[in-house]
Amino acid sequence: MRKISLLFLTIPLLLTGCVSPGGVVAEDLWVKSSEMSMQGGMTAVYGTLTNNTQQDVVLVGGETEIAGVVEVHEMTMIGGEMKMQEIDGGLTIPAGMSIVLEPGGNHLMLMMLTDDLEAGEEISVTFDFDGAADITVDGIVAKPAEGGDEDYHSGEMEMDN
Amino acid sequence: MVSRRGFLAGGAAAAASGAVGIAAGAAGASLAAEADLETFAASRQAEFYGLHQSGIELDIQAVTNMVAFDIKESVTKADMLRWMRLLTDDIARLTAGEPVLADPAPELAIGAARFTAYVGFGPSLFSKLGLEAQMPEGFAELPAFGVDQLKERYSGGEVLIHIAADDPVVLAHGTRGMVRDSMPFASVRWVQPGFAHSPGMIPAGLTHRNLMGQVDGTANPELGSSDFDSVVWINDGPEWIQGGTLLVFRRIAMQLDTWDQLGTPSKEEVIGRKLSNGAPLTGERETDVPDLGARHPNGLLVIPEFAHIRRAAPQESGERIFRRPFSYDNGMNERGSMDVGLLWTAYQRDISQQYLPIQRRLEQLDLLNQWTVPIGSAVFAIPGGVQGSELLAEALFS
Numbered sequence: 001m002r003k004i005s006l007l008f009l010t011i012p013l014l015l016t017g018c019v020s021p022g023g024v025v026a027e028d029l030w031v032k033s034s035e036m037s038m039q040g041g042m043t044a045v046y047g048t049l050t051n052n053t054q055q056d057v058v059l060v061g062g063e064t065e066i067a068g069v070v071e072v073h074e075m076t077m078i079g080g081e082m083k084m085q086e087i088d089g090g091l092t093i094p095a096g097m098s099i100v101l102e103p104g105g106n107h108l109m110l111m112m113l114t115d116d117l118e119a120g121e122e123i124s125v126t127f128d129f130d131g132a133a134d135i136t137v138d139g140i141v142a143k144p145a146e147g148g149d150e151d152y153h154s155g156e157m158e159m160d161n
Numbered sequence: 162m163v164s165r166r167g168f169l170a171g172g173a174a175a176a177a178s179g180a181v182g183i184a185a186g187a188a189g190a191s192l193a194a195e196a197d198l199e200t201f202a203a204s205r206q207a208e209f210y211g212l213h214q215s216g217i218e219l220d221i222q223a224v225t226n227m228v229a230f231d232i233k234e235s236v237t238k239a240d241m242l243r244w245m246r247l248l249t250d251d252i253a254r255l256t257a258g259e260p261v262l263a264d265p266a267p268e269l270a271i272g273a274a275r276f277t278a279y280v281g282f283g284p285s286l287f288s289k290l291g292l293e294a295q296m297p298e299g300f301a302e303l304p305a306f307g308v309d310q311l312k313e314r315y316s317g318g319e320v321l322i323h324i325a326a327d328d329p330v331v332l333a334h335g336t337r338g339m340v341r342d343s344m345p346f347a348s349v350r351w352v353q354p355g356f357a358h359s360p361g362m363i364p365a366g367l368t369h370r371n372l373m374g375q376v377d378g379t380a381n382p383e384l385g386s387s388d389f390d391s392v393v394w395i396n397d398g399p400e401w402i403q404g405g406t407l408l409v410f411r412r413i414a415m416q417l418d419t420w421d422q423l424g425t426p427s428k429e430e431v432i433g434r435k436l437s438n439g440a441p442l443t444g445e446r447e448t449d450v451p452d453l454g455a456r457h458p459n460g461l462l463v464i465p466e467f468a469h470i471r472r473a474a475p476q477e478s479g480e481r482i483f484r485r486p487f488s489y490d491n492g493m494n495e496r497g498s499m500d501v502g503l504l505w506t507a508y509q510r511d512i513s514q515q516y517l518p519i520q521r522r523l524e525q526l527d528l529l530n531q532w533t534v535p536i537g538s539a540v541f542a543i544p545g546g547v548q549g550s551e552l553l554a555e556a557l558f559s
């Protein structure tokens with residue numbers, strides 16, 4: 001299920017955020033710090049991406065120094081269980097709309113972490129788009145968080161990658 | 162608020178006069194004004210960014226949680242800075258009435274409700290992290306007082322987060338977010354909830370009443386005054402404490418069963434003030450200066466030797482503090498005796514020059530000691546405020 005909501009401009013930009021007029025704007029980004037976010041492990045980036053262009057854009061992937069592999073994932077019902085899997089062809093953000101990356105939903109998955117990611121640390125992430133310029137956001141803070149029913153603990157074999 | 166009230170009255174008068182056309186419009190507008198009044202507490206915001214942390218130089222809010230932590234063994238200065246990064250962002254968002262990042266229940270961010278939170282550090286944190294040189298002047302653990310009956314579960318602590326708001330749900334939700342972000346670094350040592358009046362009960366600036374019935378906080382320096390600055394806010398010493406203050410926290414239990422056996426004149430003599438409006442026994446208004454030399458025709462002092470305000474009155478010009486006490490109500494026993502009292506807080510530049518001389522006098526003689534017992538105690542150094550992208554206590558932990 002893709003979650004699409006209108007952007008409410010009353011939400012002010014706080015500490016993290018990246019404005020690129022006419023392109024894609026990222027807001028309220030954070031990355032999860034959990035027992036899984038150790039060197040060699042995995043985590044995910046969440047937040048809101050708004051497409052300020054006149055055409056649909058597609059989030060196809062990303063780069064960050066802290067992860068060997070970055071993929072766009074969705075949570076979906078597979079055989080009666082919520083599983084995460086890579087989204088075939090990326091995540092479309094319709095013109096003028098926002099998508100929310102959130103625990104239990106779509107997210108930018110970081111795998112094969114090159115270092116431990118501890119609570120309160122900041123990372124830099126580049127979001128790759130088809131149809132708009134890539135954006136790089138600094139100062140994405142690692143928040144201690146669990147939840148979202150994400151099947152983190154069952155290992156990569158069950159992730160239907 | 163006054164003009165809004167006036168407007169409502171005007172609407173009612175128009176309706177009564179039978180001016181139908183006008184009344185219909187006024188009724189619609191007054192309904193909107195009434196709806197505004199119903200949710201006025203949600204929209205009120207405190208200021209987070211500035212020279213000082215928020216929640217001190219502010220009319221007291223309805224509810225509070227004081228949460229004290231002890232840091233984990235392995236925690237370093239760099240870890241403290243990561244913790245402060247999380248808390249700084251949390252407080253900025255919560256003060257604006259927004260959920261924190263990664264909030265699993267963002268739907269609970271229903272309004273700012275004058276949410277505030279400030280962070281402070283206990284003396285043992287400085288020794289644990291090798292930061293003794295950064296200790297502010299006049300900051301140390303309190304000596305033991307003869308009146309103390311301190312309990313470990315209400316005392317001490319290496320880090321304090323003092324949270325307050327005008328709404329209990331907003332308070333609980335904010336507390337939860339900040340404690341969640343603290344768990345990688347520390348464990349909770351104690352949490353002490355308290356309350357004052359609900360919004361709309363007393364005008365801003367008026368002193369609230371404690372559970373003994375006294376107006377509590379008279380003779381405080383006025384919010385926003387230069388007097389307040391000189392009593393409370395530190396302007397020298399290590400960089401991180403400039404714009405900050407020193408907190409003395411005392412959990413003071415009230416013996417209401419025996420207090421309630423006193424008549425009004427006795428209760429007033431214990432304090433030296435009238436219960437009705439807090440005026441000194443030698444005056445008419447709360448703001449009147451007590452005449453400590455005044456005597457009855459029979460020669461007895463009007464404000465007795467043992468009276469609280471006589472003992473607490475400064476003997477040197479600098480012996481003043483800013484008090485912002487919340488009440489607590491921790492239930493009752495099977496005989497109906499209530500476990501109530503104060504989360505008493507005093508803010509100052511220098512504990513040794515301001516709180517200590519006052520407390521030493523109260524310890525020696527203060528009839529109020531018969532009905533009030535300190536059962537918790539802690540001191541915290543409160544760093545200055547943040548502007549722009551600064552982090553709380555950044556200069557201390559960098």
